[in-house]
Amino acid sequence: MKTGNRYRSIQVNRLWREKLHSLWMNIALGIVIILPFLIAIGLLWKSEMLLEEHSLLNLLFSREWKPLSGKFGFYPFIISSLWVTILALLIAAPICLLTAIHLTQYADTWVLKVMHPVIDILAGIPSVIYGVWGILVIVPFISDYLGPLFGKQISGYSILAGAIVLSIMIIPFILNILIEVFKTIPNELSESSLALGATQWQTIKYVLIKKGMPGIISAFGLGLSRAFGETIAVLMVVGNVTRIPTGAFQPGYPLPALIANNYGEMMSIPLYDSALMLAALILFLVVLIFNFASRILIIKMEKRSQ
Amino acid sequence: MFLQKLRKGEEKFFRVVMFLSTLTIAMVLLLIIFSVLYKGLPSVSWEMLTQVPKGGFYFGKEGGILNAIIGSIYLSLGATLLAFVVGLPVALYMNVHLIRRQKLVNTIRFFLDLLWGIPSIVYGAFGFSIMIYLGLRVSLLAGIITVALFIIPIMVRSMDEVLKSVPRGLLEASLSLGSTRSEISYIVFFKQCIPGIMTAVLLSFGRAIGDAASILFTAGFTDHIPTSLSQPTATLPLSIFFQLTSPIPEVQERAYASAVVLIAFILIISILSRIFSQRFNKNKIDF
Numbered sequence: 001m002k003t004g005n006r007y008r009s010i011q012v013n014r015l016w017r018e019k020l021h022s023l024w025m026n027i028a029l030g031i032v033i034i035l036p037f038l039i040a041i042g043l044l045w046k047s048e049m050l051l052e053e054h055s056l057l058n059l060l061f062s063r064e065w066k067p068l069s070g071k072f073g074f075y076p077f078i079i080s081s082l083w084v085t086i087l088a089l090l091i092a093a094p095i096c097l098l099t100a101i102h103l104t105q106y107a108d109t110w111v112l113k114v115m116h117p118v119i120d121i122l123a124g125i126p127s128v129i130y131g132v133w134g135i136l137v138i139v140p141f142i143s144d145y146l147g148p149l150f151g152k153q154i155s156g157y158s159i160l161a162g163a164i165v166l167s168i169m170i171i172p173f174i175l176n177i178l179i180e181v182f183k184t185i186p187n188e189l190s191e192s193s194l195a196l197g198a199t200q201w202q203t204i205k206y207v208l209i210k211k212g213m214p215g216i217i218s219a220f221g222l223g224l225s226r227a228f229g230e231t232i233a234v235l236m237v238v239g240n241v242t243r244i245p246t247g248a249f250q251p252g253y254p255l256p257a258l259i260a261n262n263y264g265e266m267m268s269i270p271l272y273d274s275a276l277m278l279a280a281l282i283l284f285l286v287v288l289i290f291n292f293a294s295r296i297l298i299i300k301m302e303k304r305s306q
Numbered sequence: 307m308f309l310q311k312l313r314k315g316e317e318k319f320f321r322v323v324m325f326l327s328t329l330t331i332a333m334v335l336l337l338i339i340f341s342v343l344y345k346g347l348p349s350v351s352w353e354m355l356t357q358v359p360k361g362g363f364y365f366g367k368e369g370g371i372l373n374a375i376i377g378s379i380y381l382s383l384g385a386t387l388l389a390f391v392v393g394l395p396v397a398l399y400m401n402v403h404l405i406r407r408q409k410l411v412n413t414i415r416f417f418l419d420l421l422w423g424i425p426s427i428v429y430g431a432f433g434f435s436i437m438i439y440l441g442l443r444v445s446l447l448a449g450i451i452t453v454a455l456f457i458i459p460i461m462v463r464s465m466d467e468v469l470k471s472v473p474r475g476l477l478e479a480s481l482s483l484g485s486t487r488s489e490i491s492y493i494v495f496f497k498q499c500i501p502g503i504m505t506a507v508l509l510s511f512g513r514a515i516g517d518a519a520s521i522l523f524t525a526g527f528t529d530h531i532p533t534s535l536s537q538p539t540a541t542l543p544l545s546i547f548f549q550l551t552s553p554i555p556e557v558q559e560r561a562y563a564s565a566v567v568l569i570a571f572i573l574i575i576s577i578l579s580r581i582f583s584q585r586f587n588k589n590k591i592d593f
Contacts, residue, residue, distance in 0.1 A: 014489070018486040036420065042439070045435065094327070095330060098323055101324055129569060133338045136342070200317065226423065229424070232519055260522055263522055288420060
C-alpha cells in the first residue's frame with residue numbers, strides 16, 4: 001500500500017514536470033516565432049508619425065536631409081549604402097569563390113587545419129575591432145598610397161575604406177556557405193567528368209561551378225545583406241558626410257551609420273526618432289527580403305542534388 | 307598540342323591565384339591581430355584594467371576602463387543566460403518533440419536563419435522602441451534583453467546542429483523504457499550533447515560581448531560600475547568607439563589598449579570553444 005502511494009506520487013510528479021516543461025517549450029518557441037513580426041510592428045509603430053506627414057516614395061527619393069526644418073530625405077544614405085555594399089561584395093566575391101574551390105578541391109590537410117580556425121576567428125572578431133583596424137591600416141593606406149596613385153588628396157575616410165573593411169568582415173560568412181554548397185554537389189558528377197578525360201580545372205569550371213550556381217548566387221546574396229546591415233565598423237571609417245557620393249574615394253553615410261550616429265540627439269528634434277526608426281525598418285525589410293530569396297535558392301538547390 | 311598546353315597553363319595559373327587568395331585571408335587575420343596589438347599593447351597598464359574613469363578621463367587624465375570591462379561581462383553573462391533559458395528548450399523541442407514533423411522543424415529552422423541575418427542595429431532600434439512603449443530608461447536590463455533577442459537565433463541554430471546528430475535510436479530506446487519527452491530532452495539529449503551545447507553558448511557569448519550596435523540605444527554609457535539592473539552600463543565596444551572619436555592622443559591610445567582587451571576576450575573564448583568542440587567532432591564542418 002505504502003509503496004503503491006509512493007509510486008503514484010512519483011508518477012504524478014513526473015507528469016507534472018513533463019507538462020511544465022512542455023508549456024515552457026511552447027512559450028519559448030512562440031517567442032522566437034513572433035519575434036520578427038514584433039520587430040516589424042515595433043518599428044512601424046515608431047515610424048508611423050513620419051509616414052503620416054510624408055509619403056514613403058517622397059522620403060526615399062528626396063535628397064534633402066535637414067531634421068531641424070523637418071526634411072528627411074533618405075536618398076543620399078541609400079545611395080551610400082549601395083556603394084559601400086556592392087563595392088564590398090565585388091572585393092569579397094572573387095576571393096571567397098577562389099578560396100572555397102581551393103579548400104574543397106585542391107588543398108592539403110595542413111592547409112585545412114590552418115584555415116579552419118582562421119575562418120572561425122575572423123568570423124568572431126567584433127565589428128569594433130574591424131573598425132579600429134580600418135582606422136589603423138586601411139585609412140592611412142588609402143590617404144598615403146592609393147589616393148596619390150590616382151592623383152587625389154584625400155583624408156582616407158571614404159567609401160572605399162568602408163568597402164574594404166566590410167569585405168573582410170563578410171569573407172568568413174560567404175566562405176562558410178560556399179564550402180557547404182560545394183559539399184552538397186554529388187561526387188559522381190565530378191568523377192564522371194574526370195573519367196571522360198577532362199582536367200580537374202575543366203571539371204571545376206564546367207561541372208562544379210555550373211551545378212553550384214544557385215548556391216553561389218545565394219551565398220553572395222546572404223553576404224550582401226550581411227554587409228548592408230553592418231554598422232559600427234563602417235561608421236568608423238566611411239567619413240559620414242551627408243552628400244550623394246559619386247566615386248569610391250569620396251566619403252559616404254550609409255543607413256546603419258545614420259541610425260547609430262544620431263541616437264544622441266534624436267529625442268530633442270521632433271520626428272527625428274521617427275525618421276531613424278523608419279531607416280531601421282527599411283534596413284530590416286531589405287535584409288529580410290534578400291535573406292529570404294537566398295535561403296529559398298539554397299534549399300531548392302539542396303533538394304535537387306539529393 | 308598547343309591547346310593542351312593552354313589548358314594546363316590555365317589550370318596552373320588558377321591554382322596559383324586560388325592559393326594566393328587563401329593566403330590573403332590568413333594574412334589579413336594576422337595583420338588585424340598584429341596591428342591592433344602593436345598599437346595597443348604599449349598602453350595596456352595595470353591601472354587601466356583596475357580603475358574606473360576619474361575626473362578628466364576623457365581629456366587624457368587618470369583612470370581606467372574597469373567600468374566597461376565589468377559592464378560588458380555583466381551584460382553578456384546576463385544576455386547569454388536569458389538566451390539559454392529560452393534557446394535550449396526551443397532547440398530540444400525541435401529535436402525531441404517534433405522529431406516526426408520534419409517539415410515544421412525545417413520551417414522553424416528557416417525562420418531562425420532569417421532572424422540570424424537581421425543586423426544588430428535593427429535589434430537595437432527595436433529594443434529602443436519597446437523601451438519607449440514601456441516607459442523604460444536606458445539600463446543594464448534593457449541591454450540584456452536586446453542582446454538576448456539578438457543572440458537567441460544564433461544559439462538555437464548552433465544547438466540544433468548538435469542535437470540533430472543524436473542518433474534516433476537513442477530517442478526510441480528511451481521512449482520504450484517509459485521516459486517522458488521532457489526527461490528524454492533534459493536527461494538524454496542534453497547530457498549527450500553537453501560539449502556541443504557549451505560551444506554554442508560560448509559562440510553566443512562572444513557575439514554578445516563584441517556587439518556594439520544593439521546596445522547603443524539600450525544600455526547607455528556610464529563611468530560607474532552598475533550595481534543594479536536598472537542602471538545604465540558601460541561596455542567595451544562602445545568604450546573603444548567613444549574613446550577613438552576623441553581628438554586627444556592619450557585617449558586614443560587608451561582606445562587601442564581597450565581594443566587589445568576585447569581581442570583577448572574573443573581569443574580566449576575562441577580557444578575555449580575549440581577545446582570543447584574537439585571533444586565533439588561530429589558537428590564540425592569538414593572541408
